[in-house]
Amino acid sequence: MPITILTVDDEPVQRRLAREALTRAGYRVAEAESGEAALQSLADTSTAAIDLVLLDLMMPGMDGLETLAAMREQGFDQPVIVLTAKGGMDSVIAAMRAGAFDYVVKPVAPERLRTCVHDALKVQERITTPRRRPAASPSAITGFDNLTSRSEAMTRVITIAKKAAASNIPVIIEGESGVGKERLARAIANASDRSRKKFVTVNCGAIPENLVESILFGHEKGAFTGATERQIGKFVEADDGTLFLDEIGDLPLDAQVKLLRAVQEGEVDAVGARQTKKVDVRFISATHHDLVSAVQAGRFREDLYYRLSVFPIRMPPLRERREDIAPLAEQFTRSFVRSEGAGHIKGIERGALNLLMRYDWPGNIRQLENTIFRAVVLAEGPHLTEADFPQIATQLGSPPAEQERSHAAERHMEMVLQSPSELGDLQRAAKALRLADQQPSSDDMGSELTDGFLAALDSEGDVRALAEIEEEMIRFAIDHYGGQMSEVARRLGIGRSTLYRKLKEFGIDPEIIRDAG
Numbered sequence: 008m009p010i011t012i013l014t015v016d017d018e019p020v021q022r023r024l025a026r027e028a029l030t031r032a033g034y035r036v037a038e039a040e041s042g043e044a045a046l047q048s049l050a051d052t053s054t055a056a057i058d059l060v061l062l063d064l065m066m067p068g069m070d071g072l073e074t075l076a077a078m079r080e081q082g083f084d085q086p087v088i089v090l091t092a093k094g095g096m097d098s099v100i101a102a103m104r105a106g107a108f109d110y111v112v113k114p115v116a117p118e119r120l121r122t123c124v125h126d127a128l129k130v131q132e133r134i135t136t137p138r139r140r141p142a143a144s145p146s147a148i149t150g151f152d153n154l155t156s157r158s159e160a161m162t163r164v165i166t167i168a169k170k171a172a173a174s175n176i177p178v179i180i181e182g183e184s185g186v187g188k189e190r191l192a193r194a195i196a197n198a199s200d201r202s203r204k205k206f207v208t209v210n211c212g213a214i215p216e217n218l219v220e221s222i223l224f225g226h227e228k229g230a231f232t233g234a235t236e237r238q239i240g241k242f243v244e245a246d247d248g249t250l251f252l253d254e255i256g257d258l259p260l261d262a263q264v265k266l267l268r269a270v271q272e273g274e275v276d277a278v279g280a281r282q283t284k285k286v287d288v289r290f291i292s293a294t295h296h297d298l299v300s301a302v303q304a305g306r307f308r309e310d311l312y313y314r315l316s317v318f319p320i321r322m323p324p325l326r327e328r329r330e331d332i333a334p335l336a337e338q339f340t341r342s343f344v345r346s347e348g349a350g351h352i353k354g355i356e357r358g359a360l361n362l363l364m365r366y367d368w369p370g371n372i373r374q375l376e377n378t379i380f381r382a383v384v385l386a387e388g389p390h391l392t393e394a395d396f397p398q399i400a401t402q403l404g405s406p407p408a409e410q411e412r413s414h415a416a417e418r419h420m421e422m423v424l425q426s427p428s429e430l431g432d433l434q435r436a437a438k439a440l441r442l443a444d445q446q447p448s449s450d451d452m453g454s455e456l457t458d459g460f461l462a463a464l465d466s467e468g469d470v471r472a473l474a475e476i477e478e479e480m481i482r483f484a485i486d487h488y489g490g491q492m493s494e495v496a497r498r499l500g501i502g503r504s505t506l507y508r509k510l511k512e513f514g515i516d517p518e519i520i521r522d523a524g
């Protein structure tokens with residue numbers, strides 16, 4: 008089955024450019040002219056499944072960011088590469104924050120696009136392949152000793168959590184998504200006198216409303232249409248052990264009433280059962296919501312809140328405990344090098360760690376874990392360097408001290424291949440990508456662009472073929488001189504007939520380049 012890429016762009020010329028570049032690389036290409044149409048294509052089961060989405064950020068109607076958000080909301084988790092026209096680094100950063108894999112600046116440089124798509128698919132394939140062993144699978148490592156806590160903030164959390172482990176009272180862990188709430192809950196349970204009993208988790212936010220009662224409290228066979236088997240429910244399953252109520256703030260109000268009774272009385276009624284059952288459960292809940300505000304807004308029952316939050320623990324986001332970033336990054340690197348068989352990687356460089364420590368990590372430890380995974384899968388050198396974290400560098404908008412590698416060099420090439428009117432944005436982008444160190448400074452990127460900026464190496468680190476560079480130079484010149492072919496020929500130092508012969512040879516359509524520019 009060929010890999011299918013959905014190109015989403017309102018401009019037919021751009022769709023065509025992307026299609027040409029991708030079909031030449033052997034991909035199947037589907038097209039959508041708007042965000043709305045893209046969502047329809049993704050949901051359409053009658054056509055080939057989409058493996059990757061190439062998404063323009065600037066579109067009328069639903070723009071790229073809205074489309075990306077809607078995709079994730081609707082459960083489409085294909086990798087997304089965003090296309091940006093005029094430097095638009097702000098929306099690129101927003102898209103990366105929203106989970107885009109990477110970005111490409113228009114007009115699309117075919118080689119860069121293909122590298123980007125190849126990388127995204129490689130990472131995706133490794134995520135979905137059973138070979139992947141998460142670096143820190145919650146069930147594998149669950150003690151306090153395995154919770155990285157170099158920071159003061161986290162040391163405090165662990166001290167409090169150890170106290171909670173010594174008692175049986177309900178604990179609520181509050182904190183942003185991916186911050187490690189479940190890991191902490193497991194550590195508490197493992198250090199408690201119920202450590203040998205079951206730890207049952209239930210994600211309250213993921214249960215369909217009409218099934219909440221049955222999943223929590225169980226049901227008898229035939230209690231409702233579809234209840235073909237008796238189910239004991241999570242409470243009974245956790246009897247004598249610990250019940251972890253994740254995303255408790257998402258529990259519907261009706262279910263909150265029943266939960267309150269179960270918590271208060273230690274009794275549950277399975278749907279359709281005649282008898283009440285006594286259970287002995289230790290509760291640990293978690294939420295990324297501000298439950299106090301939810302109580303004030305009437306979305307969460309106050310009595311239930313007080314019952315569950317006898318022992319509240321706030322997990323600080325990673326940006327409030329930056330000292331933990333480096334040890335976590337090192338731990339994930341070691342772990343993924345092992346699980347991915349990437350023995351050529353010996354570790355992570357200081358410069359890369361410094362870069363990671365400056366970032367805010369809105370997705371917290373989970374995002375850091377995924378970022379390291381991606382770097383380990385794609386890195387070719389003996390150490391992870393700053394250049395292996397292009398998406399973080401982009402979002403930080405800060406310069407790398409690290410020797411640039413082909414990936415960034417390609418980006419640089421793209422920047423150079425823009426029209427002069429875009430230079431302001433591009434200079435900022437170049438700075439964001441920290442190219443200043445060993446490339447000519449952004450000030451050198453005046454209106455006269457020199458061929459010294461052309462990327463000499465390909466994505467494998469090898470010298471690029473002359474023909475490829477020649478083709479790129481011609482495309483650039485056409486764009487740069489607004490399609491005036493005699494000027495293009497003159498500046499390139501070749502005759503018009505040679506130019507036209509080369510256009511034919513490389514399959515270049517000057518009209519398309521001019522429109523795209």
Ligand SMILES: Nc1ncnc2c1ncn2[C@@H]1O[C@H](COP(=O)(O)OP(=O)(O)OP(=O)(O)O)[C@@H](O)[C@H]1O
Nearest residue numbers: 143144145154155184185186187188189190372373
């Ligand atoms: N101290 C840690 N050391 C290593 N890995 C960790 C640590 N804390 C969390 N993780 C890893 O980070 C990821 C997110 O952790 P976890 O699921 O516990 O977060 P969460 O706050 O419960 O997330 P959510 O709110 O989205 O459910 C997991 O893969 C987990 O194994």
